[in-house]
Ligand SMILES: Cc1cc2nc3c(=O)[nH]c(=O)nc-3n(C[C@H](O)[C@H](O)[C@H](O)COP(=O)(O)OP(=O)(O)OC[C@H]3O[C@@H](n4cnc5c(N)ncnc54)[C@H](O)[C@@H]3O)c2cc1C
Ligand SMILES: *[C@@H]1O[C@H](CO)[C@@H](O)[C@H](O)[C@H]1NC(C)=O
């Protein structure tokens with residue numbers, strides 16, 4: 332995509348070099364032992380932290396099981412993250428057809444990418460860093476307040492190598508300046524922070540797993556799907572797995588299994604293993620281990636409305652600017668330039684309005700349309716740059732930070748290889764419409780400031796047939812609602828399906844069984860007013876201390 336031939340050649344050469352110098356870490360195994368003290372399911376954002384921390388104890392044995400393998404080399408270049416979607420490192424889920432939203436998507440379905448392989452979703456995400464707001468944690472159960480998590484946040488900021496957008500940059504400058512000129516209460520418009528090292532993606536795979544993967548007491552089993560959690564009288568016994576070659580195995584556990592398979596796969600695995608709402612288990616003829624009504628409920632996500640802003644001045648990242656020799660050369664020699672960034676120039680909020688400034692003016696239509704599942708007409712109405720790689724502009728991703736709508740993850744069948752039914756129920760609660768409308772208006776206000784005016788920033792009004800009877804102006808409530816129900820796009824932040832307090836207790840133990848814990852995005856009780864990845868790293872650090880029964884470490 333971004334610079335086809337040139338980039339392909341460099342990628343090929345560098346990847347040959349990379350593989351030539353790469354020797355398999357000692358922890359990667361093909362044949363597991365019969366028993367381990369701890370088994371961690373899923374090597375994603377959270378699983379890499381847990382496996383690494385537990386194996387620091389040299390007197391315990393740890394097995395980390397991951398359904399995927401290594402991520403390819405593209406995953407290291409921040410700006411190329413979208414290219415991994417739909418490939419073998421993506422579970423490539425789709426939501427159920429939506430009733431209250433997604434009208435401009437094929438079949439009313441959103442694409443829900445999830446990472447598969449060492450690093451999990453953290454290995455294909457957009458790297459934006461945030462810890463949300465202190466108020467987000469107010470109603471979280473005991474032990475998970477903002478004050479409890481704060482020492483972990485400080486620790487994680489260092490370990491995850493949180494860095495600001497590197498260069499002094501036109502759009503960032505305008506964004507920051509808007510905070511001063513707006514002079515509104517509770518408004519924050521800041522440079523975006525992201526996790527990277529010398530221009531390369533930096534995730535828990537690098538920061539935690541790679542530090543641990545030569546330890547003798549840690550084994551890592553890749554390309555192996557955990558198909559069931561095994562119990563005996565509600566006590567954990569072990570796991571059932573399917574190896575790459577299709578054969579089935581069982582692995583025993585002496586202490587605990589920790590599920591880190593993510594918001595979608597963790598409830599799916601629990602349900603298939605007989606832990607969940609009894610009605611759901613009976614529907615699929617699964618024998619009941621424990622009736623736990625809330626498994627799979629409370630699913631939430633952010634919904635982003637892409638508001639395109641046209642620019643008169645040449646201050647954005649266009650496809651043409653990315654495909655130059657110096658741009659590619661600088662990246663591969665010095666780790667600098669646009670490719671070293673995630674393209675996110677600013678993060679803002681005011682009350683419950685969230686704003687993300689994505690500074691890339693244009694992308695190849697096929698790529699963005701395919702990964703989002705937008706219908707062609709929707710895509711073209713939203714992005715005036717669709718047929719013009721020199722077009723100047725940027726995208727404001729606008730969202731309600733604390734949505735109230737709640738959906739669910741349920742089984743399609745009792746076969747783990749069947750993708751579960753995912754229903755985020757976007758915009759089901761009408762308060763979310765009002766909240767998103769306010770967020771759009773907040774975005775418009777920022778444009779009415781000095782530098783944005785100098786750049787000739789002008790919001791683009793999509794011309795959707797379904798909204799033509801309305802006044803084409805985002806300040807008009809009905810028009811805004813019409814647009815958000817057509818074009819609102821997943822924020823890629825699904826959480827909540829095994830929340831603390833309902834499915835797991837305050838120490839993350841699954842209720843009603845023993846020897847089973849969960850630590851991943853599914854335990855997050857309510858939305859984080861920002862991005863979840865760094866919060867999960869901090870939570871996984873605290874979870875490790877809980878499991879090892881030690882205080883802040
Ligand atoms: C496209 C995209 C962009 C995003 N952008 C950002 C961002 O900019 N900032 C941010 O903070 N967050 C972002 N996120 C969200 C963030 O990455 C996730 O919230 C986070 O990675 C979730 O971590 P997790 O530990 O819950 O699960 P994951 O990281 O998803 O890990 C789960 C792991 O378990 C494995 N697994 C699942 N089932 C099984 C099984 N049955 N057997 C064996 N292994 C299994 C999976 O293969 C995977 O490796 C983004 C997400 C996506 C998809
Ligand atoms: C498949 O792989 C597993 C684990 O590596 C191994 O134990 C088993 O013998 C293999 N089965 C076949 C049929 O090759």
Ligand SMILES: *[C@@H]1O[C@H](CO)[C@@H](O)[C@H](O)[C@H]1NC(C)=O
Pocket residue numbers: 388390391
């Ligand atoms: C491992 O060692 C720690 C102290 O270093 C001890 O507290 C713990 O009980 C030991 N665990 C096992 C399983 O022996």
Ligand SMILES: *[C@@H]1O[C@H](CO)[C@@H](O)[C@H](O)[C@H]1NC(C)=O
Pocket residue numbers: 466516517682
């Ligand atoms: C600022 O935010 C706080 C916390 O969300 C809220 O209590 C307060 O009312 C807000 N103030 C204004 C003026 O919006």
Ligand SMILES: *[C@@H]1O[C@H](CO)[C@@H](O)[C@H](O)[C@H]1NC(C)=O
Pocket residue numbers: 515516517518681682684769773
């Ligand atoms: C935030 O909320 C307060 C109180 O409801 C309101 O007065 C203020 O205008 C809001 N700020 C923005 C930027 O929406």
Ligand SMILES: *[C@@H]1O[C@H](CO)[C@@H](O)[C@H](O)[C@H]1NC(C)=O
Pocket residue numbers: 718719
């Ligand atoms: C892009 O398409 C629009 C019509 O949708 C047309 O007016 C415009 O000239 C096209 N631009 C280019 C560069 O082809």
